[in-house]
Amino acid sequence: MALLLASAAVLAAIIATRASFLANEAAGHWQQAVRSEIKRAAATVEDVRYVYTSEAPLAYRIAEAQVREQAFREAAEGATGEIQAALLHEADVQKALADALIPASEIAADARYALPEGGFDLSTRLADNRALNPELLAVDPDAEMDVGDRVSAKAVMLVAAGLPVGLTLLLGALATAIARYRRVLLAAGVVAMGSAVTAALAIELPA
Amino acid sequence: MTRLDLDLEVVEETAKGTPFHRWTAALIGAIAVLASILALLQVNASQEDQRASLMATRLSTAISERVEASSLLFTFSGSTARDALALAIEATSRTLTTLQSGDPTGVEEARARPDATAAERLQEIAVVMGALPVAGGPVDSHTAEVLRADIPDLEQMVVQQNQQVDMTESWATRSSRAVLSLTLLALAGVLSGLAASFGAGRAGRAALTAAGAATLVAALAGVAALLP
Numbered sequence: 339m340a341l342l343l344a345s346a347a348v349l350a351a352i353i354a355t356r357a358s359f360l361a362n363e364a365a366g367h368w369q370q371a372v373r374s375e376i377k378r379a380a381a382t383v384e385d386v387r388y389v390y391t392s393e394a395p396l397a398y399r400i401a402e403a404q405v406r407e408q409a410f411r412e413a414a415e416g417a418t419g420e421i422q423a424a425l426l427h428e429a430d431v432q433k434a435l436a437d438a439l440i441p442a443s444e445i446a447a448d449a450r451y452a453l454p455e456g457g458f459d460l461s462t463r464l465a466d467n468r469a470l471n472p473e474l475l476a477v478d479p480d481a482e483m484d485v486g487d488r489v490s491a492k493a494v495m496l497v498a499a500g501l502p503v504g505l506t507l508l509l510g511a512l513a514t515a516i517a518r519y520r521r522v523l524l525a526a527g528v529v530a531m532g533s534a535v536t537a538a539l540a541i542e543l544p545a
Numbered sequence: 546m547t548r549l550d551l552d553l554e555v556v557e558e559t560a561k562g563t564p565f566h567r568w569t570a571a572l573i574g575a576i577a578v579l580a581s582i583l584a585l586l587q588v589n590a591s592q593e594d595q596r597a598s599l600m601a602t603r604l605s606t607a608i609s610e611r612v613e614a615s616s617l618l619f620t621f622s623g624s625t626a627r628d629a630l631a632l633a634i635e636a637t638s639r640t641l642t643t644l645q646s647g648d649p650t651g652v653e654e655a656r657a658r659p660d661a662t663a664a665e666r667l668q669e670i671a672v673v674m675g676a677l678p679v680a681g682g683p684v685d686s687h688t689a690e691v692l693r694a695d696i697p698d699l700e701q702m703v704v705q706q707n708q709q710v711d712m713t714e715s716w717a718t719r720s721s722r723a724v725l726s727l728t729l730l731a732l733a734g735v736l737s738g739l740a741a742s743f744g745a746g747r748a749g750r751a752a753l754t755a756a757g758a759a760t761l762v763a764a765l766a767g768v769a770a771l772l773p
Binding site: 386394395425464465475479487512 | 577
């Protein structure tokens with residue numbers, strides 16, 4: 339009887355300790371998910387900011403100069419004399435502007451980003467920029483959250499496995515006071531204890 | 546001799562179990578069962594509380610990320626469209642000014658037409674360059690999702706974030722009730738121990754009654770911990 343009660347108390351302590359560790363571990367994974375979310379957000383915003391506010395305006399300015407140059411040259415083809423000269427002069431000005439700006443633009447300087455209808459493919463540029471830091475692309479807060487959820491569920495199930503331990507203590511306590519049913523109560527206590535151990539091991543041991 | 550007789554009497558009484566001892570044993574056992582149930586409630590509520598709180602924080606971050614990133618693309622798109630429109634307006638203004646003040650050489654009018662043509666092309670280019678990333682395109686799925694976020698998406702996320710905050714409060718309250726219940730149960734355990742120690746006298750009965758009352762209140766607090 340004393341052995342049963344002592345065993346139940348020890349098992350309860352083991353379960354409580356282990357569940358506490360698991361609950362803390364789950365919280366750790368969830369907090370890591372928050373840190374990952376912040377990290378991923380910062381990286382995404384920074385890459386988008388760099389492409390659309392640092393690189394893209396210059397690329398668009400180059401596209402504008404190229405389109406205007408082309409438009410002036412097309413207009414010059416149908417013109418003559420002073421007008422043609424003025425139009426060609428303006429086309430040359432736009433070309434010179436584009437040529438001067440292109441070396442400063444990684445987008446315009448790379449033929450992969452040029453679109454056939456004019457302008458540049460900023461989505462591909464953004465994708466290339468993002469690919470420069472693959473470790474940031476791999477950040478996945480949802481995966482971390484899922485791990486936390488699994489560990490948390492394990493902690494809760496382990497505490498649930500402690501319910502038969504409470505029952506064991508009840509049966510053991512009654513066995514001390516009710517002599518007539520002592521054997522039955524003790525047997526039931528042992529069964530409850532066994533089920534608690536089995537449940538705890540089933541939760542702890544991997545499938 | 547007398548002392549030995551008394552000890553034997555006590556042992557016999559314990560072995561049979563008096564009503565006082567049975568009640569004490571039953572109460573201690575009930576406290577153990579209730580404690581295991583309350584521990585389960587408390588751990589579950591505590592975990593849900595933490596999870597909801599951190600999910601609310603994550604959603605706040607995700608909302609900020611979407612607002613900021615999509616506004617950068619929107620600003621670029623608007624800016625380029627405005628520049629293309631300004632060039633078209635400049636071409637029109639040049640034509641109108643030429644008509645009003647005269648253009649002996651015809652150069653100004655000739656310059657206006659290509660700018661108008663270029664402005665039309667640039668408006669199309671501005672749309673293409675400021676376009677949202679398409680699904681399955683070169684941009685990774687997360688960045689594409691962030692950039693494609695619109696007002697209804699953000700409103701939906703705000704609703705979810707508020708739900709998580711509400712859940713945090715609800716689970717925190719339930720966790721606190723479970724802790725209160727466990728505290729009362731600990732008190733009941735101490736009183737039960739005192740009752741067992743005092744024996745079936747007046748002090749023992751008083752301690753046992755107080756322990757029973759504390760257990761009952763703990764059970765009620767435990768039931769409250771089940772309520773949202």
